[in-house]
Amino acid sequence: MFDVLIIGGGASGFFAAIHIAENNPNLKIGILEKGKDVLSKVRISGGGRCNVTHAEFDPKELSKNYPRGEKEILGPFHTYCSGDTVGFFSEKGVNLKIEEDGRMFPESNSSQTIIDCFLTEATKLGIKIITQNAVVNLETLPQEKGWKITCVKEIFECKKLLIATGSSPKIWSILKGLGHKIVPPVPSLFTFNTKDSRISNIPGVSTNAKVKVVSKNKVSTKITVPLKSAPKQETLLETEGPVLVTHWGLSGPAILKLSAWGATILNNFDYKFMIVVNWLPDFHEGAIVDYLMQIKEVEAKKTILRTKAVELPRRLWVNLVKASGINETLKWADVTKNQLQLLADQLTNCKIKVDGKSTFKEEFVTAGGVDLKEINFKTYKSKNLQNLYFAGEVINVDAITGGFNFQNAWTSGYIAAQGITSEF
Incomplete structure (x- = not known):
């Protein structure tokens, strides 16, 4: 029998195992991984560099990057935050560096450095790693003595069980059978697919927007009486930041943030919805019209297409001018106020139809999991079942991109380890 068995050979599982072993070297600890290799998500994260954490060292500010779990994870961050993560890896001989956007990577720029660190520590601490052995069923042992874990190859027993499987439909199904409430999983961190002609030919263009x-326009198309005005659409989600035009649509921090905060809403829309982009967030529509009228006076002899009157990438400016119906040869002196109004609309109120999503690089992040109300966040222990703990994305906590999901893994793994060892 194991003293502690951890299901899931990923970031949170290894982090918890190492801290449990350091806290109590006498414990028999095992990690169960269904795949051939452990730490596979660590390997591919951050383009193979591993975005370990984020240089946000204030727990309250850090928690604001979690669309689900912001309130619950604040307390844990006061216990174990980004600075503690930096300290842990530094003690193990892995120094981290901060990039301009706050993301933190190993100085080696290789995720293998993090993997080697974990595997070296696990070997040193005598943690048994069992791979290619998927869990089939979980049962509690009589008289609350622990857990029986039935796998495809063999059966294990343990006194304490930590589940760190990430987004695992199979494990969620087993936990649901044991009485835990599972929030239905939906994708988070994805990019928007669109074939809009205004951006389809300018991949690589990036700007702040x-x-x-x-909301979807629910007004029937079978209208029998004339409408005085078009129905107003309600804003469901809004953010500002860098937007990147890709071959398939739109990406970048602003889009990814919307996908995370709107994970459930956009899933309900079947990823078919409308976005409104203000390519000039410092201007509203009325102000940009006034500004364009001033340009008309100053640049009267120049063509509108070649002037680029605002701070936008030139290719985007050209496409928006053309979308306004303005001729390539039209000069500022000859443009009408109505034409400038149409251009202002393209610049500040650009409606784009989204039809589908794409996974953001290798960031397989899911919203959903074990209901947060059923977890004690002082220990990450189940409130429903004895001797059961959780860590990482198996619970309904997820974050935007930038190292925040890994920080959740480190924090939950650390606190679960403290909770487990306190019971021996």
């Missing part, structure tokens, strides 16, 4: 997701 304000992006809104608006």
Whole structure:
């Protein structure tokens, strides 16, 4: 029998195992991994560099990066935060560096450094790693003596069980059978697919913009009486930040943030919805019209297409001018106020139809999992079942991109380890 068995050979599982072993070297600890290799998500994260954490050292500010779990994870961050993560890896001989956007990577720029660190520590501490052995069923042992774990190859027993499987439909199904409530999983951190002609031919263009997701227009198309005005669409989600034009649509921090905060809403829309982009977030529509009228006076002899009157990538400016119906040869002196109004609309109120999503690089992040109300966040222990703990994305906590999901793994793994060892 194991003293502690951890299901899931990923970031949170290894982090917990190492801290349990350091706290109590006498414990028999095992890690169960269904795949051939452990730490596979660590290997591919951050483009193979591993975005270990984020240089946000204030727990309250850090928690704001979690669309699900912000309130619950604040207390844990006061116990174990980004600075503690930096300290842990430094003690193991792995120094981290901060990039301009706050993301933190190993100085080696290789995720293998993190993997080697974990495997070296696990070997040193006598942690048994069992691979290619998927869990089939979980049962509690009589008289609350622990857990029986039935796998495809063999059966294990343990006194304490930590589940760190990430987004695992099979494990969620087993936990649901044992009485835990599972929040239905939906994708988070994805990019928007669109074939809009205004951006389809300019992949690689990036600019700061304000992006809104608006409610679907539910007004029937079978209208028998004339409408005085078009129905107003409600803003459901809104953010501002860098937007990147890709071959398949839109990406970048602003889009990814919307996908994370709107994970459930956009899933309900079947990823078919409308966004409104203000390519000039410092301007509203009325102000940009006034500004363009001033340009008309100053640049009267120049063509509108070649002037680029605002701070936008030139290719985007050209496409938006053309989308306004302005001729390539039209000069500022000859443009009408109505034409400038149409251009202002393209610049600050650009409606784009989204039709589908794509996974963001290798970031397989899911919203959903074990209901947060059923977890004691002082220990990450189940409130429903004895001798059961959780860590990482198996619970309904997820974050935006930038190292925040890994920080959740480290924090939950550390606190679960403290909770487990306190009971021996």
